[in-house]
Amino acid sequence: MEANLQYVLSGLSIGGVYAMVALGFSMMWSVAKAANFTHGDVFMLGGVLTVSLMALGLPIWIAAILAILIAAAAGALIERFLVRPFNREANAIGWMLTTIAIGVMMESFGTATYGPLPQPLPSPLAVTPLRFGGAGVFPQELLLPVVAVLAMLGLRLFQTRTHFGRAIRAVAANRVAAGLMGIDADRVTMVVFAAAGGLGALAGFLIAPVIQASTTMGLVIGLKAFMIAIIAGITNAAGVVTMALAFGVVERLIEGYLSTSARDAFGFTLMILVLLAFPQGVFGRKEVSKV
Numbered sequence: 106m107e108a109n110l111q112y113v114l115s116g117l118s119i120g121g122v123y124a125m126v127a128l129g130f131s132m133m134w135s136v137a138k139a140a141n142f143t144h145g146d147v148f149m150l151g152g153v154l155t156v157s158l159m160a161l162g163l164p165i166w167i168a169a170i171l172a173i174l175i176a177a178a179a180g181a182l183i184e185r186f187l188v189r190p191f192n193r194e195a196n197a198i199g200w201m202l203t204t205i206a207i208g209v210m211m212e213s214f215g216t217a218t219y220g221p222l223p224q225p226l227p228s229p230l231a232v233t234p235l236r237f238g239g240a241g242v243f244p245q246e247l248l249l250p251v252v253a254v255l256a257m258l259g260l261r262l263f264q265t266r267t268h269f270g271r272a273i274r275a276v277a278a279n280r281v282a283a284g285l286m287g288i289d290a291d292r293v294t295m296v297v298f299a300a301a302g303g304l305g306a307l308a309g310f311l312i313a314p315v316i317q318a319s320t321t322m323g324l325v326i327g328l329k330a331f332m333i334a335i336i337a338g339i340t341n342a343a344g345v346v347t348m349a350l351a352f353g354v355v356e357r358l359i360e361g362y363l364s365t366s367a368r369d370a371f372g373f374t375l376m377i378l379v380l381l382a383f384p385q386g387v388f389g390r391k392e393v394s395k396v
Contacts, residue, residue, distance in 0.1 A: 107239030112357040114242040118315070120353020121249025124346040125308035126330035127337070128256060129301030131345045133184075134334070135277040136290075136297045139192045139200045141183050143208035145327015146215075147302045150176045151309025152318030153215060156224050165228070173306045180302020181295050183207065188298070189291065208327075215320035223317035231314035245314050250350055252311065256304060257346045273297060277340070329372070336379045338389025348387060352376075 126148050133140045141147070154172035159165060187207055191199025230248065234241035264270035275283040276293045284290050309323065316322065330349070337348035355375065360368040379387065 108361060109358075110238055111240040111242075112361045113354055114237065114240055115246070116354030116357035117250045117350055118242065118246035118353070119249075119312075119356065120350035121251070121253040122308050122312050122326060123330050123333055123353055124250070124253035124349035125256060126305050126326060127334040127345045127349050128253070128260070128342060129305045130331050130334040131339050131342050132260070132297050132301045132304075134339045136273060136280075136294045137184070137188065137192060139188050139197075140204075140331065141180065141188065141298060141301070142201060142204040142327070142331075143179075143183055143187075143211060144301065144305055145323035145325075145330070146208045146211040147176050147179055147183075147323070148305040148309045148327060149212075149215070149318075149320060149323035150179065151306030151311075152226060152313030152322060153219050153309075153320060154306075155310050155313065156226050156318045157219060159226075165226075169310045172310060173303045176306030176309075177299040177303035180305075181299035183302075184295050184298035189294070212320055212324070219320055221320070223319035223322075226310075226313040226318050228314035243315060245311065249308070249311055252307070253346055253349070257342050260342055269293075269296075325369075332373070332376050336376055336383070336386055338386025341386070341388040344386070344388025 126144060129144055130140050133144075151169075151172050154175060155165070155168045158168035158171055163171070183204060187203040188200040191197055191203055228245055230245035231243045234243050235247070262270075264274050272283070272288045272293050275286065275288055276290045280290050283293075309318075313322075329352075333349045333352055334345050337344040339345065352372070356368050356372050359371045363371070383389070
């Protein structure tokens with residue numbers, strides 16, 4: 106029983122990371138029908154830049170805020186120069202190739218400047234674990250699922266209660282019609298990509314005290330987050346967060362009862378099987394085109 110509780114708590118922690126990164130994919134896809142495959146590396150910036158800025162003498166919170174702002178700016182620039190020019194047609198895939206390429210370049214440059222080894226990010230919330238029965242978890246880890254759920258709820262409130270949020274919903278529903286109503290769809294898309302980048306960097310900052318910050322920390326997490334978004338139904342934000350948290354718990358159960366090496370093999374196999382059963386995603390709806 107104690108072991109199961111430990112697996113669930115740890116799973117919710119990593120699931121919170123998947124949720125925030127996957128939520129970014131959901132936001133980008135909703136407005137652009139495209140995604141930033143550099144998103145895993147933008148997630149990495151949250152941890153790596155915070156460590157680097159702290160090494161220059163900045164306090165942790167100032168370093169983290171600057172790292173998130175830089176990641177948000179990176180998301181906006183990637184949309185403007187690497188996604189928008191290659192996403193003019195419905196079936197265009199140029200944005201996929203360019204963002205993958207820039208992601209490899211970002212990781213290589215980061216390794217050359219930051220170094221190949223993980224570096225610790227000290228946090229007062231990752232010193233003394235909380236005890237639940239025989240299970241222990243750092244407060245830092247509990248922040249992750251909480252922040253993920255709050256981000257999803259905040260996004261929903263923003264989209265329904267603000268003028269710009271309604272503009273985002275309009276662009277997501279019909280980009281051409283939104284433009285005819287006077288909405289600058291390109292500007293909305295750039296802002297959404299920036300917000301997704303900032304959210305990803307926030308996840309990187311929050312998980313870095315637990316796993317240490319490295320330039321390779323975003324590769325697998327970015328891939329898993331995108332697959333989670335797909336199997337959940339990528340435009341359903343609540344479904345994406347729910348699926349991410351559930352997948353994190355499943356991963357930890359597989360790791361605990363089988364092995365660490367079996368975790369990814371069984372995890373990706375499970376994703377494929379779920380996608381075969383639900384081609385539109387578990388929480389997705391089939392899109393109908395009227396002609």
